[in-house]
Amino acid sequence: MLFRYLFILLIIFPIKVFALIEVDITRGNLSPLPVAVSPLSIDDSSKENFKKILKKENLGSEISLIVENNLRQSGLFNPLDKNAFLQKPDIANLKPRFEDWNLIKAQALVTGKVTFVDEKLRVEFRLWDILAGKEMMALAFTTVPSNWRRVGHIITDKVYERLTGEKGYFDTRIIYVSEEGPKTNRIKKLAIMDQDGFNNKFLTLGNELVLTPRFSPTNQMVTYLSYFRNLPRVYLLDIETGMQEVVGDFPGMTFAPRFSPDGKKIIMSFAKDGNSDIYTMDLENRIVERITNHPSIDTSPSYSPDGKYITFNSDRSGYQQIYVMESNGKNVKRISFGNGLYGTPVWSPRGDLIAFTKLHKGKFYIGVMRTDGSGERLLTENFYQEAPSWSPNGRVLIFYRETKTNSNGEGFSAKLWSIDLTGYNEKMVETETDASDPSWSSLLTN
Amino acid sequence: MNLSKILKNGFLILIASLILTACATKKTTTGQMQGDVYTGTDSIEYLASGVPDRVFFATNETVLTTASRETLRKQAAWLRKNSDINVVLEGHADERGTREFNLALGERRANSAKDYLMTYGISSDRISVLSYGKERPVDSGSNPLAWSKNRRSVTVKAN
Numbered sequence: 001m002l003f004r005y006l007f008i009l010l011i012i013f014p015i016k017v018f019a020l021i022e023v024d025i026t027r028g029n030l031s032p033l034p035v036a037v038s039p040l041s042i043d044d045s046s047k048e049n050f051k052k053i054l055k056k057e058n059l060g061s062e063i064s065l066i067v068e069n070n071l072r073q074s075g076l077f078n079p080l081d082k083n084a085f086l087q088k089p090d091i092a093n094l095k096p097r098f099e100d101w102n103l104i105k106a107q108a109l110v111t112g113k114v115t116f117v118d119e120k121l122r123v124e125f126r127l128w129d130i131l132a133g134k135e136m137m138a139l140a141f142t143t144v145p146s147n148w149r150r151v152g153h154i155i156t157d158k159v160y161e162r163l164t165g166e167k168g169y170f171d172t173r174i175i176y177v178s179e180e181g182p183k184t185n186r187i188k189k190l191a192i193m194d195q196d197g198f199n200n201k202f203l204t205l206g207n208e209l210v211l212t213p214r215f216s217p218t219n220q221m222v223t224y225l226s227y228f229r230n231l232p233r234v235y236l237l238d239i240e241t242g243m244q245e246v247v248g249d250f251p252g253m254t255f256a257p258r259f260s261p262d263g264k265k266i267i268m269s270f271a272k273d274g275n276s277d278i279y280t281m282d283l284e285n286r287i288v289e290r291i292t293n294h295p296s297i298d299t300s301p302s303y304s305p306d307g308k309y310i311t312f313n314s315d316r317s318g319y320q321q322i323y324v325m326e327s328n329g330k331n332v333k334r335i336s337f338g339n340g341l342y343g344t345p346v347w348s349p350r351g352d353l354i355a356f357t358k359l360h361k362g363k364f365y366i367g368v369m370r371t372d373g374s375g376e377r378l379l380t381e382n383f384y385q386e387a388p389s390w391s392p393n394g395r396v397l398i399f400y401r402e403t404k405t406n407s408n409g410e411g412f413s414a415k416l417w418s419i420d421l422t423g424y425n426e427k428m429v430e431t432e433t434d435a436s437d438p439s440w441s442s443l444l445t446n
Numbered sequence: 447m448n449l450s451k452i453l454k455n456g457f458l459i460l461i462a463s464l465i466l467t468a469c470a471t472k473k474t475t476t477g478q479m480q481g482d483v484y485t486g487t488d489s490i491e492y493l494a495s496g497v498p499d500r501v502f503f504a505t506n507e508t509v510l511t512t513a514s515r516e517t518l519r520k521q522a523a524w525l526r527k528n529s530d531i532n533v534v535l536e537g538h539a540d541e542r543g544t545r546e547f548n549l550a551l552g553e554r555r556a557n558s559a560k561d562y563l564m565t566y567g568i569s570s571d572r573i574s575v576l577s578y579g580k581e582r583p584v585d586s587g588s589n590p591l592a593w594s595k596n597r598r599s600v601t602v603k604a605n
Contacts, residue, residue: 182586183583183586184582184583184584184585184586185582186581209581211545211581212545212546225549230576232549232576232577252575253549253553253576253577255546255549255550256546256549269546269549269550271549271550271553271554271577273557274508274553274554274556274557274558274560274561275554276550276553276554297547297550297551297554299546299547299549299550300544300546300547313544313546313547315547319506320506320543320544320547343543343544343546343547344544344546357544359542359543359544362542383588384541384542386544386545387544387545402541404588405586405587405588405592406588407587407589409586409587412586412588436545437545
């Protein structure tokens, strides 16, 4: 396991209190909840030790910054300015003076303590309800120091879950395609980074064209399309070992791969003689199954989280539309009936929605609809954008957007963007290079 | 007040007519598209004298136009004369479509060229097909003319 070094010790269990604060996330971010994230307190010797190992002046402040940034990026919280804090971190962590925090309008407070114990990083943190004057949660983690950023993400996940009632999505990664060079001959590499853009790493060198990477449910494997030796085929990559292998032995192009929710199969398109159909391959016994058999283009398959259904893209009606079928290929039903063309359907991890790309009158939209096609809602419109991928809690979509190239051949860029399911909080996700085809991992620790 | 209104309206009409003429000139001066199929020659290369290497498609279409069929007949004649040459048909789409669907579309375009070459006596053993979807545009522009050049199947010597 890639993440085996993370030992989590829960020393204090969350105490159920009657919290007055709660974030209403069905309404979007119209009034983000004011929270105070106090710098985590740290004693002098721990500070020195971490400084030596991690080259960080004050690890307590650094971790709280991660939490603060995550909460702000979610659009649901408004982290308050640290300069207004009256209480020192160490004292606040023992027992906050609620009147002080109330004064600066904080409704929730995060405090904590960082220590260096047996070469390890120990972090404890508490979440306080300022209005009720009570502790809502207290947890502690012990891990290797190099995991310090993940600690910040895990704290955010706990805080987010406690305040919204939904699982977080901060201790996660994004795999994507890094792009460089002229539009007519782009160099593309697989890249992986933390959800907040840190710890970026390239997984391929750019010698061959690579497209559409997708995580396995356990985040250890990635399936993607590579043009290795000019033979576009679906590949599997083990992120930890770097081992790559071609998926199946198809006499033609395979593309649009995804894992089944149990991680046992790859579902993908296979194109032959001008016809693309959907196939699965069992990764254990290598048995290939044909799921669709139709002279139209059938592609972009995505399983429902229970594995019982598949949504996919087909032009069997004459134009690109979205369909749903049982996972054995039976009972194919078209579900998109609005104006325009529909592509890239992807089933929400909650199971109730399908996100898609829509092309209508020269504009591209990212939208969602129920799995029977009803309740279509467009979240964002642009010159070009596609390929939404869900955050593991089904709350946020990440996709990529390309800008127009002007008549001098300038102005082109490809960037990752994210948007809340409500259509609020649309923002660019910073990447070192141009980027496309993002895929969101599941939570690295549950 | 009336005067300014008239002036304003007049101005709007002026702008409108300027835009219209701009559109009109654009269409006539480029003259490189019929419908939205590219009919120009500037991106074409030649496999041999008089044998163009590529054919073009309408948006979302894989049907060969009259001009495309003529080009492919020339390619077939050249391939019959040069029986030692094998080819790769590279199918492409424009940037106005989702990546995965475009991969399938490029494959279908190259195959429709392949099928036509086969009806003119070229063995399928000599032809392989490779779709690039929208990954390798020949014109980087974001305009209808550039897109029409990019919706193509290109015949490339494999040996």
